[in-house]
Amino acid sequence: MAFIEVNGQQIEVDEDGFLLNPDTWSEDVARYFAKEEGIDELTEDHWKVIKYLRDYFFQFGIAPMVRKLCKDTGFSLKGIYELFPTGPAKGACKLAGLPKPTGCV
C-alpha cells in the first residue's frame, strides 16, 4: 500500500489516493490532497463542504447523495465543481478523508 507524508507523519492511502482510515485525516491532509485535485487554495466554501461531508459520514456511516449535499450546503452542483474540479466524489470526498466511493462508477 502507498503512503503520503503530511507533517512528518506517514498516512496510508489506496491506489487512487484515498485515505484508508478516515480517522487519520487532518486539515493538513485536506490541504495536501487539494493540490492533487486541482485546487490552489482551500477557501471557507471548501471547508464548509468538507466539514459537512465529515459530519454526515460520522453520523450515518456513508457519504451523502449528491442532491442531499447540494441542498444542505446550499451549493449547486455547478458550484461544487467550481470548488472541486474533479467533482463531489473524487474531489470533495477525498479531501474530506472519506472512504473511496464504490459501485458501478
Add this chain to the structure above:
Amino acid sequence: MTEAKKTPLLDELEKGPWPSFVKEIKRAAANSPSAQDLLGQLELSYVDKKAHWKHGGLVGVMGYGGGVIGRYSDVPEQFPNVEMFHTIRLNQPSGWYYTTKALRQVCDVWEKYGSGLTNLHGSTGDLVLLGTQTDKLQTIFDEVSNFEEHPFDLGGSGSNLRTPSCCAGPARCEFSMIDTLDLCHDLTNEFQDYLHRPMWPYKCKIKISGCPNDCVASIARSDISIQGTWRDDIKIDQEAVRQYVAEGFDIEGLVISKCPTKCMSWDGNELTIDNANCTRCMHCINKMCKALRPGDDRGATILIGGKAPILQGAMMGWVIIPFMKLEPPYEELKEFLEKVWEWWDENGKTRERVGELILRLGMRNFLRAVDLEPVPQMVLAPRANPFFFWWPEEVVQD
C-alpha cells in the same frame, strides 16, 4: 520489451473459425507492454479461474465526474504494465457511423498513450479505450477533445445519464419512423451536464430505436426507451403483394396466420388490414418489406423502467406514453424527461433505478409527478387484487 510469457490456455483460443481476441491482443502486444502483460494476467486468470483485478478504482479528468473507469491489477509484481489499466469511454457518433479519419485520429492517440486495445463498442454504445495509466488520462482527453475535425468527448459512467445510443435509423433503414440519429445527438448535447457530472440516485440510460424491431434493445437495456411507431394505416402495395405470392411466398402460413391480433386477410387477390386492431408488431412489414410500409403519421412510444436484475429483479420497459410526435427541437420529450429526473432525484434512494422507484411509490404517484393521465395502454392487465388506494380528495364523505 519483456520476453513474451507462455500462454498455453489462451493459445487454444486462436484455433477455430471465429475471429480470435487472443490473436488481436497478441498483435497489439507487439508494440505494447501493457497488452503483453494483459495476456499474461488473463492466462493466470484462466489457470486460477478467477479475476485478477482489484475492487473499484476512482480516476477521471478535470471538470467531469465520470467517463473513466479505474482498474488496478491485484498481481502487479508479476504484471507491472497492467498495474493500472483504466478504461476510457468515448461518446460514439449516433448509429456508429465513422469516417476512417475519425478512427485513425483516435487510434493514433491511443497507440501513443494507451494499451492499443479497444472495445468497439461497449454495450451502452461508447467507443471503449481499454487500459491506460492515471497520469495519461488528462492528456488523452485533451487530445481527443481537441481534434480539429471529428473531436470526441467522453461518454458517461457513474450515477448519471449514460451515453444515449440509437439504431442505424433512417440513414439506412426504410422502417425508421423517427430520425433516431438526430434525436440521439440532440439529447446527448442537451443533457451534457447530466452526462458528465453524476448527480442522481443511480444511472439512467436512454436508447432510441426507429421502429418496434428495437435493434438497440432499448426495451431491455435502457431506463428510457424510445421506439418509433405510427398511428395511421399501413401502406399496402397490392401489386407487390401479388408479386410475392406469384413467386411462391406462403402468405397465409407466414403472414396472415402469424399476425398476433389476427387483423389481416388475403382473398387471393387483395390483402386487407384492419388497422384499428393492428398493434404494429412489424411482422408483416418485416416479411414483405417490398409491399408493406409503416404509415405516414409517425412518432414514438416512450417506455420506462428497463433494467438488469439488481436489486428488485430484471425489468423490461413498460409503456408510459403510447404516442408522441418527435420532431426537432423535441421540446415535449425534453420536458417529460426533466420531470421524470426531478421526481426520481427527489424521491429515489441511493442506487435505486427509476423503474424500481416507480414500483416502490406506485404508478399513481409517478403519473401525477410527470403530469400524465393513466391510460389502458400502460398495463397488460388490470390489477387482480382489490387493495386500491384513493387520493383523499377522491373520496366522497356522506
